[in-house]
Amino acid sequence: MLKLRKIITKLAIYLRKPRILIITHRDTDGVACASILIRYIKHKLHEDKFMTIFSGPTSLPKILESLKIKNARIFICDISPNISEEEKILRAILRLKSGGNNIEWIDHHEWRREFKDKISSEVSKIIVDKAPSTSRLIFQEYMHDDEVSLKIMKFGDDADTLSDNFKETIAYRILLFTNSKWRKYLMNKFVQGIFWDKEIEETFKKHLLKIDLIIQKIIDKSKILETKSGKKFTIINLRGINYPKSWIAGKVAEKLNVDFTVVIRKMNAISLYCRKNSKVNLLPIALHYGGGGHAFACGFRIKLSFKSLILSLILGKEYIPEEIWKVVEKVKNEI
Ligand SMILES: [Mn+2]
Secondary structure, three states, rough: HHHHHHHHHHHHHHHHHOOOOEEOOOOHHHHHHHHHHHHHHHHHHHHHHHHEEEEEEOOHHHHHHHHOOOOOEEEEEOOOOHHHHHHHHHHHHHHHHHHOOOEEEEEEOOOHHHEEEEEEEOOOOEEEOOOOOHHHHHHHHHHHHHHHHHHHHHHHHHHHHHOOOHHHHHHHHHHHOOOOHHHHHHHHHOOOOOOHHHHHHHHHHHHHHHHHHHHHHHHOOEEEEEEOOOOOOEEEEEEOOOHHHHHHHHHHHHHHHOOOEEEEOOOEEEEEOOOOOOOOOHHHHHHHOOEEEOEEEEEEEEEOOOHHHHHHHHHHOOOHHHHHHHHHHHHHHOO
């Protein structure tokens, strides 16, 4: 399936020969970025030969390497380079540059300084700044006088700060998580300044019912724990649950009135999330395990012993390996 999509993308680039290419993140902020840029391309550049590719940090190097395109303007939005693939990305950028392409990279994640400096001299524009969302950076740079872009940007902010102040944001996050067809669907709507319709409403409602059941189950089984400094938290096992985990964690935290949650995403991947408005700094734990993120939302991977892997295979998704309990101990002692 992935291969097929890659071939289709390549073919589309070959046939349509876009003058502008947008490579953007697959999440709500990424969709918002592309939508604002498309408004810029349509209304300010009066150009209609453009294309959008959805990507992420892992697939970006491969996409850049395989792009057969010349003399185009290429936007990369809301994607930061993985440290281990910086060289690969740099080589691909150099190749694209020698093909007459102009690259503009806009992102709000943390970048390694050295790489940012290195790449700055090879691209036409680089805007890597701390901001609530990349949509905001794009809005400020290209479309700050456009009312619709302002609205789009607010959804980018709302999603990426995990505020979820608007019901639309929650719906977008859930839809984008469950089916990739929503990326283009929502993008096309945003470009037109449409933020809600019957199809979004109905699909969202259907998913909400399922999510409510999941949350109820979690709450029925939950135990409230306490850290040394008196912060309350709970462990949420979301292995195999295909919905935005940060959002479910937020809901559970609110209902249980805990300060934060320890979320098991996969048997070897953990995320920590604050309850809305609670100000616990969770980042040191993630950094200790080689992960990263924000103080209010961060994540990391852990190494599992062979024994834990086997037990996990036998006992299934409910099983919590001892390595995770060690993390919980650390959280108790250090938060
Ligand atoms: Mn973002």
